[in-house]
Amino acid sequence: MQLQNVRVLGPAGLSPPTSVAINAAGAADRDASGLILSPGWLDLHAHLRDPGFLHKETLQTGATSAAFGGFTHIVAMANTDPVIDRPELLRELVARAAALPIGVSFVAAVTMGLEGRSLTDAAALRRAGAVALSDDGRHLMDQATLRRALTAAAEAGLPVLIHAQIERLGKGPESEAAAVTQALEAVESVPGARLHIQHVSTHAAVELIRTAKRHRLLVTAEATPHHLALTAQDVTALGPHGAVNPPLRSVDDRDALRLALAEGVIDAIATDHAPHDVGAKAAGANGFHGFETALPVVMGLGLDERVLYRACVERPREIIGQSIDDEWILIDPAAEWIVDGSSFKSRGKNTPFAGRRLRGRIVMTLCHGQVVMERVMQHA
Numbered sequence: 567m568q569l570q571n572v573r574v575l576g577p578a579g580l581s582p583p584t585s586v587a588i589n590a591a592g593a594a595d596r597d598a599s600g601l602i603l604s605p606g607w608l609d610l611h612a613h614l615r616d617p618g619f620l621h622k623e624t625l626q627t628g629a630t631s632a633a634f635g636g637f638t639h640i641v642a643m644a645n646t647d648p649v650i651d652r653p654e655l656l657r658e659l660v661a662r663a664a665a666l667p668i669g670v671s672f673v674a675a676v677t678m679g680l681e682g683r684s685l686t687d688a689a690a691l692r693r694a695g696a697v698a699l700s701d702d703g704r705h706l707m708d709q710a711t712l713r714r715a716l717t718a719a720a721e722a723g724l725p726v727l728i729h730a731q732i733e734r735l736g737k738g739p740e741s742e743a744a745a746v747t748q749a750l751e752a753v754e755s756v757p758g759a760r761l762h763i764q765h766v767s768t769h770a771a772v773e774l775i776r777t778a779k780r781h782r783l784l785v786t787a788e789a790t791p792h793h794l795a796l797t798a799q800d801v802t803a804l805g806p807h808g809a810v811n812p813p814l815r816s817v818d819d820r821d822a823l824r825l826a827l828a829e830g831v832i833d834a835i836a837t838d839h840a841p842h843d844v845g846a847k848a849a850g851a852n853g854f855h856g857f858e859t860a861l862p863v864v865m866g867l868g869l870d871e872r873v874l875y876r877a878c879v880e881r882p883r884e885i886i887g888q889s890i891d892d893e894w895i896l897i898d899p900a901a902e903w904i905v906d907g908s909s910f911k912s913r914g915k916n917t918p919f920a921g922r923r924l925r926g927r928i929v930m931t932l933c934h935g936q937v938v939m940e941r942v943m944q945h946a
């Protein structure tokens with residue numbers, strides 16, 4: 567497919583309008599004036615609920631939803647039922663994922679059953695296809711267990727992703743800061759260990775990570791679109807739809823995250839896509855749909871395009887050791903739409919952005935020469 571007059575997002579930002587040929591079976595050449603071509607985005611943090619909670623999401627519905635959101639590769643967390651803590655289950659999931667329209671990789675648990683006690687077999691899980699280890703959703707490891715986990719993961723060549731929250735300290739900012747402090751101490755004592763901090767939400771955690779990076783610790787971090795865009799002030803209006811873990815924070819925390827992202831202290835943007843059925847959400851379940859609103863929410867932050875590329879394309883791949891593999895998205899940055907969760911391809915329909923007018927939409931997603939989604943755009 568030949569695209570004319572398209573601007574291309576790359577490490578140096580946005581190119582001037584140019585002509586680009588991309589591998590796309592059967593897709594007609596087109597004038598792409600006003601559109602942006604980007605390598606597909608990679609989401610380091612998604613909950614696909616498969617196996618165990620198929621009424622909330624499946625590999626298939628999650629992958630389709632992600633493709634509609636502009637992700638050509640997503641990374642699924644291990645808090646399924648059963649937990650992804652054994653190579654046999656992981657091999658089954660990897661085999662099923664091969665048939666999906668986009669790339670789906672898996673994180674395996676750090677500890678059996680996410681219970682924080684006995685370690686999983688990092689080397690065997692790596693051989694079965696795990697791209698990282700994480701007990702996301704739980705944070706029960708004591709310091710000695712975390713150090714052993716970092717050692718085993720380093721020997722297996724995998725990063726450890728942590729949901730930085732000390733459960734007995736609750737969900738306040740001090741709980742995140744304490745968990746980050748402990749994790750940084752642990753990684754400092756284990757040569758070669760790589761630590762990735764998930765959904766950083768507080769100013770205090772940002773400062774700890776900034777200092778750790780200055781001391782050249784092998785630490786990376788992500789922030790979610792909702793923590794970058796919303797604050798606790800939005801929670802009142804959102805009711806149960808604002809329930810998320812970590813919670814939405816103060817304006818100061820949000821601003822610190824945005825600055826950290828611009829500086830590269832926060833490496834990546836990751837959705838923490840956490841779909842729930844209507845009943846569970848009304849009853850207070852934490853988390854919400856992330857895939858189909860992420861791109862316009864992130865583009866609405868007004869980031870420098872080089873930062874956008876780094877946070878959504880480049881760093882997520884570096885963190886799990888993937889390269890860009892013939893995967894593209896075509897974006898209409900001017901398309902405005904009103905968020906209606908019932909239209910999502912995901913089984914998770916609840917979103918804190920319901921009813922908002924967002925700017926920016928995926929026109930087409932291409933993976934390995936196949937058009938995996940195309941939206942007919944209505945232009946005013």
Ligand SMILES: [Zn+2]
Pocket residue numbers: 702703729764765811812
């Ligand atoms: Zn988490």
Ligand SMILES: [Zn+2]
Pocket residue numbers: 611613643702703838840
């Ligand atoms: Zn999560």
